[in-house]
Amino acid sequence: MKVIILGGTGTFGQRLSRRLAKSELISSLVIAGRTLDTTSALASTLGPKASGVQIDVLDEASLSKLMDGAELIVNLTGPEYRTILPVLRAAISAGVNYCDIGVDGRVAEAALGLNTVAEAADMTAVIGIGAIPGLFNMTALQALGYLDEPQAVHFGYCHKFEDLFGSLEESYERIRMGKKMLAVQEMYMHALFGKARQYRDGQLIDVDAYADPHILPLFGDGAIEVYTFGSSEPITFSRAAPSLKQVTANVGFFPPELNEFLRREITKAGPDGEEKAFSSIVEELVNNPERLTATTREDVTCGEVVCIDGIKDGKPMRCIAEPSWNSDDFPVDAITVDPLMVAVTRFLKREINTSGVTSPEACLDPQSFFEELATMAPIVTAQGGSLVRIRIESLV
Numbered sequence: 168m169k170v171i172i173l174g175g176t177g178t179f180g181q182r183l184s185r186r187l188a189k190s191e192l193i194s195s196l197v198i199a200g201r202t203l204d205t206t207s208a209l210a211s212t213l214g215p216k217a218s219g220v221q222i223d224v225l226d227e228a229s230l231s232k233l234m235d236g237a238e239l240i241v242n243l244t245g246p247e248y249r250t251i252l253p254v255l256r257a258a259i260s261a262g263v264n265y266c267d268i269g270v271d272g273r274v275a276e277a278a279l280g281l282n283t284v285a286e287a288a289d290m291t292a293v294i295g296i297g298a299i300p301g302l303f304n305m306t307a308l309q310a311l312g313y314l315d316e317p318q319a320v321h322f323g324y325c326h327k328f329e330d331l332f333g334s335l336e337e338s339y340e341r342i343r344m345g346k347k348m349l350a351v352q353e354m355y356m357h358a359l360f361g362k363a364r365q366y367r368d369g370q371l372i373d374v375d376a377y378a379d380p381h382i383l384p385l386f387g388d389g390a391i392e393v394y395t396f397g398s399s400e401p402i403t404f405s406r407a408a409p410s411l412k413q414v415t416a417n418v419g420f421f422p423p424e425l426n427e428f429l430r431r432e433i434t435k436a437g438p439d440g441e442e443k444a445f446s447s448i449v450e451e452l453v454n455n456p457e458r459l460t461a462t463t464r465e466d467v468t469c470g471e472v473v474c475i476d477g478i479k480d481g482k483p484m485r486c487i488a489e490p491s492w493n494s495d496d497f498p499v500d501a502i503t504v505d506p507l508m509v510a511v512t513r514f515l516k517r518e519i520n521t522s523g524v525t526s527p528e529a530c531l532d533p534q535s536f537f538e539e540l541a542t543m544a545p546i547v548t549a550q551g552g553s554l555v556r557i558r559i560e561s562l563v
Contacts (some may be wrong), residue, residue, distance in 0.1 A: 168515055169195040170238055173254060174243035176200045176209050177442055179268065179297075182504045183241065183511070188213040192515040193480050199233065200427065223252045230257035239514045241507070242267040248357055248563050249272050253526070254551075255281060255292055262288045264519075266510050268503055270298030270354060271418070272364045275399035276371075279406070286523040293519070294512045295399050296527045297503040299324055299471075302540075304404055304526065305506070307473040309533035309555045310488035311408060314477035317486075319413035321474040325385040325391035325467070328420050328429075328452065328459065330499075331355050332445075334419060338451045342446050356413040359418075361434055362395035366405040366414040377430055381502025381538040382467065383417065386489045386556050389468040390442045394419035403526035413476075421469045424461040476562060483562040491536070493548040508534055513541075 170187060174180045175198035187196055196217045200206045205218030221235055224244045230253070231386050236239055240258045248271045255278055258265040263403040269275060285292055295301055303322055306411055311317050329335060332352050341349075348356065362377040377394045386388045396418035405414045408556050420426055429448060436444035475486040510527065513519050523529050537554035547554050 168193055169197065169199040169271055170241065170511070170515070171199055171234060171237050171438075172241045172243060173199045174224065174245065176205045176407050177243055178500050179504050179507075180210065180243045183243070183507065184209060184213060184217070184235075184501050184554070186504070186508055187224075187299055187511070188217055190512075192512070194263075197233075197237070204414055208232050214452040221397055223342065225253050227253050227257040227260070230254060231261045234258060234261035234263045236443070239263065239511065240265045241511060242269075246353040246357065247350075247355065251294075253291045255294075255408075258292065259285050259288050259320045261288060261447040262290050264290050264514050266292055266507065268301065268507055268512065269295050270299060270398045271358060272397045272399045272402050275526075276364065276402045279337055279402070279526075282523040282525075291514075291519055292524045293530060294524065294526055295403060296507050298506060300398060300400050300403065300525055302356075302502065302506045303471065303473055303534050304400060304407075305531065306488050306490055306555050307404060307475065308528045309537065310406065310473060310475055310486050310557055313486045313488075313557055313559060314475060314479045314484060316389050316480070317408070317411060317475050317477040319415075319476040320400075320404060320408070320411060321383055321390050321413075321417065321476075322398075322416045323393045323419075323474065324395055324471045325394075325419040325421055327469060328425065335449055335453050336396055338445075338449045340484050342449060346372075346443055350443060352445060356445050358397040359429075360441055360444075361397070361438065363395045363416070364401055365395060366411070369412050371402065371405070374438075377418075377433060380426070381417070383472055383474050384485075384487055384560075385468070385472050386454040386469045386487050386558055389470065390420055390466065391470050392423045392426065392467045393419040393473065393535060394430075395500075399411040404528055407526060407528040419466070422459070423464050423467050425458055428458060472556045479559065483563050486559050487558045489556050490547045491547045491550040491554050495546065497546045501546050502543055506536075506541055507541060509539050512539070
């Protein structure tokens with residue numbers, strides 16, 4: 168089978184490329200990117216199955232031609248709000264299966280809008296199968312059954328600034344050299360600007376991004392302070408579980424005092440001011456690093472969680488869920504790439520039997536997903552007999 172990885176020389180692409188080059192399911196692995204020298208150099212380290220090509224991912228005609236004869240296209244290019252839809256349209260035109268790790272909610276909504284033409288092309292596209300979204304969508308799906316009547320799902324992620332945006336020193340140097348944000352930085356900044364799609368009272372609505380602060384409890388001790396975020400969970404999960412009345416996506420940064428500064432800089436930059444805001448944020452944090460170590464509040468910390476509100480035994484209850492993390496020692500990129508690897512493997516084994524554009528929670532069984540993830544990589548392991556940790560508490 169022939170697999171093409173677009174953006175195969177990036178951090179995620181290199182990890183996936185090395186994994187796939189060892190797979191007996193693959194006969195040909197094509198690493199595609201902006202420069203032939205870079206893709207060919209990586210391919211040369213992967214063995215005889217691999218080859219490198221140069222491609223412009225915004226050129227849909229060239230993409231469709233490249234995809235001829237492929238079994239699967241894996242899209243790891245960015246910034247995703249510019250590159251996902253052209254690549255997906257090309258895959259549909261070529262009739263080739265597709266998957267990505269996209270985060271952006273509006274892109275996900277537009278991608279799902281291509282479902283009818285994808286079905287007509289008899290191809291399958293699984294969007295957003297990384298960590299955020301992806302891994303936590305599957306966590307939420309696994310946890311739904313712990314309540315008799317699940318009503319609302321809240322996804323919450325709170326991390327240090329550099330965990331999402333990378334090294335401040337490297338970013339500062341790029342700014343000084345007049346270079347633009349990296350694709351992953353551009354993607355996250357884009358999701359913090361403007362309006363974010365959220366699912367409330369049974370319908371999708373637009374709310375201000377990076378607003379509406381609230382606290383979500385973690386599975387263990389502590390809680391996270393988070394704000395509305397323009398990622399895809401409200402759009403995809405509300406379709407996969409239509410009985411829900413509310414699905415929200417939320418993000419925050421630690422220490423919590425950092426959020427007010429970030430929000431102020433984003434507001435000051437104005438519409439389409441992602442680059443300006445990012446530059447001012449990075450310069451301030453490099454010159455005043457004490458902003459990254461402020462700890463005047465002790466009620467919140469870092470972490471990620473899924474909270475499901477609903478009814479159990481006739482009483483309002485909350486289910487708090489997270490993957491059963493094995494340890495903190497695994498590579499950070501594994502959290503994104505290894506869930507993707509589960510989907511890729513299912514495609515190659517022809518175990519995804521739907522067609523059209525779908526999300527992981529709509530086409531994968533959560534229990535078998537986590538079981539396969541546990542055999543592939545050390546990021547999760549069974550605890551108390553479960554690969555998803557669950558705590559139930561009263562909301563009364």
